[in-house]
Amino acid sequence: MDNPQKDRTEEIMRYLDNRMTENERLDFEAEMKHDIQLSAEVGDLVMARDAVKLFGINNDVSRIRKEAPGNIKQETPVIKMPPYRKLLRYSIAAAASVLLLFFAARFFDDPLSTADQFYNEGYSRYEIPALRGTGTTLSAAEQAYLTGNYTEVINLYHGETGHTPGEMLIAGIACLETGKASEAIEIFSALRDKGIAENTNSFRDEAEYYLALAYLKNNNYTSAIPLMEKISADKNNPYHRKFTAGYISGVKKL
Secondary structure (H helix, E strand, C coil), X not given: CCCHHHHHHHHHHXXXXXXXXXXXXXXXXXXXXXXXXXXXXXXXXXXXXXXXXHHHHHHHHHHHHHHCCHHHHXXXXXXXXXXXXXXXXXXXXXXXXXXXXXXXXXXXXXXXCCHHHHHHHHCCCCCCCCCCCCCCCCCHHHHHHHCCCHHHHHHHHHHCCCCCHHHHHHHHHHHHHCCCHHHHHHHHHHHHHHHHHCCCCCCHHHHHHHHHHHHHHCCCHHHHHHHHHHHHHCCCCCCHHHCCHHHHHHHHHC
């Protein structure tokens, strides 16, 4: 089975070792600007690698001293290490150990990598487009949505028929906002299927974006990940930057 985290770590190492092409490096650095988790992982790996290098240097020095000829050893004056130097050395060793443990925990068993964490990072509240000057008035559901009355939005959705795509969208979002992920999945799926059946792109991008988040909220990763990958690969999708390679890799760890 593929290990996406291992692949991600290898990609970071290629970046740190300057083994990327110029275009790869620029793309990777642009992704780090939008992916807080990826940027943090790069920083962690730099610190851990530097700590390993420090211990490697110390070990090399110790080995050289042990392998030196006896006459050199005898001619070399013995200088006692001042107490503060010993303290500094022990402090460096302790700090490096903590960094290595932190690095391992972050890359292989990060307890903070929860579905809620990724959901909050990827979620953006939908804003109803301004309709001033068009002669169009907001529906009761849209007015309730604007005021954050999500319970009323859901009640109106269940109490009426013939919903517009926009009303279906905000009803699904209202379900997400009130912790009803399963119901949100049903609404977003219906909205997406409606667009496919009618061969229209109206709210399909929004439906798929929030559907992916609803799957994530519902801990249905096998359905969330392919949808996230589809959105990420579509540069014309307004939400494609929400699901970066680093973000999706983190979800796969769940």
